[in-house]
Amino acid sequence: MALVASPPPPPSNPSSDSNDDFYDDEIQKLKDLKNRLIERRRFLAESILSSSDVHAQIERLSARPEPRGSHDDKLSVLLKSALYHSKSDSHRLAFGVTAFRFNDPSPECQHLNPLLGVRLDIRNGRGLVEKPYYMFCRRVSPSSDEIRIHRHTIPAYVPLDGYEQTFLPLTDEGYGGSEHSHGSAQPQNLEGLIQCVRRDLVSYTLRRDALDQLRKELGLAEGRSRPKNFDAADLSEDGIDNDDDAASEKYGIEEINAENADYMTLRIVWSDGRLGLIKVSVDGKILRAIVLGSDDKRILGQERVLGEGEPPVYELLSRLQRLHESVDSTAARGQSTAPSDASEP
Structure with missing residues (x-):
């Protein structure tokens, strides 16, 4: 078979390159639209499944006896997710404090597990739940019922160390007894500590919202x-504050x-x-x-x-x-x- 040289490539056409860029942009827009529609479909589905009518129907179906298996096994993943979010929202609306079991993943803290986790949900003046605060408590020793605060996300303006010494005193035999013990048999009161911490967090939120509302008015x-001490970059070139x-x-x-x-x-x-x-x-x-x-x-x-x-x-x-x-x-x-x-x- 004789070898034939391939023809030279055609010269590049600038208009075709621009058309390719145009089609790429259109494809990307369609992909973004698809993602937005998927997200909206998920949101609408969860909203519908979280309605009271759907809950009532689920309760009626759950009350019916079934010969094989349970009705929960037949629920879709989306429905279970909607029920979970609905219960979680109702709980956070009614209760500001949630206790849960937690295992610290740090290798050096494995001997302290399991920990007692406490989540505090605080609402602002607009009725929105802000980022929750967490406290994690550990046992002083495996054989002791006394606890201490292991880690937390409580801000520094809350005197957590003082509350811990007041409400979580240790006996002389516990860890750190010589430093933190009050020399009495006073029982620990975790509920009292949480009440004081929550009071300080709510008071801080109210003071902050009051100042924001005052500035607005x-x-x-x-x-x-x-x-x-705000940043001088907030000032315009003529030295005038752009905000006020x-x-x-x-x-x-x-x-x-x-x-x-x-x-x-x-x-x-x-x-x-x-x-x-x-x-x-x-x-x-x-x-x-x-x-x-x-x-x-x-x-x-x-x-x-x-x-x-x-x-x-x-x-x-x-x-x-x-x-x-x-x-x-x-x-x-x-x-x-x-x-x-x-x-x-």
Whole structure:
């Protein structure tokens, strides 16, 4: 057979390359649409299967005696998943604390297993469940009924170490007895510890939401309140904060933020140079208010307006309004009497 040389390849056509790119983009769009439709179908299926009518029908079918096997074995994986999510949501709605058995996968902690896990679900002001907090407790020894906190995700503003020493005391024979034992036969109270931890977490969430709501009503930047030392990159090239413009200075307030991470001290800055510090209690009441003028001297009258009677932090907006009105009226009286009081400092 004679060998024949293959013809040279045709010259590349730019229009064909662009057509290939166009078809690739269309294929990718169709794939993305397919994934979105699959996800929507799963969501709708779980929503339908989680309805009360479907649950009632499942209960009726489950009540019927079956000669072979159980009805649960015939349920689809999707239905079982929907039932699980429905029960989990109902539990988290009714109960804020869940206990469960947990095995630490770390090789160095295998001798401590099994652990007692505790999950705390906290709802914010919008009714949404935030990221849960966890505590894991272990036995002091295999033969002991006393427990200690092994690991946790509780924030630092909760005095967990103090609660542990108060509610989970150890006897002299237990691990760490010489350091943590109170020398008494007081029984351990895990429920009391969890109640205190949950109270602090709920109080923190309420204080944070109250400050966010206050910032929103004052017309300041929406969303989470920024820390006292915010990044200078938030400023525009002309040095003006992009979040808080001049039009948002309601009651003359330029800034209101939390002084620390536990939201128990609020810092207020007025446009006339005044500075205010509000001390908030654990249960959300205003314990003390300090107002400093531009000369760094305390203004006791304004402090009484803000903190008199220990009002809840949710009433801080009305107190700021009263303070603003009193300052305006005082300034108006000062202007009207300025000629006669010109000699006064």
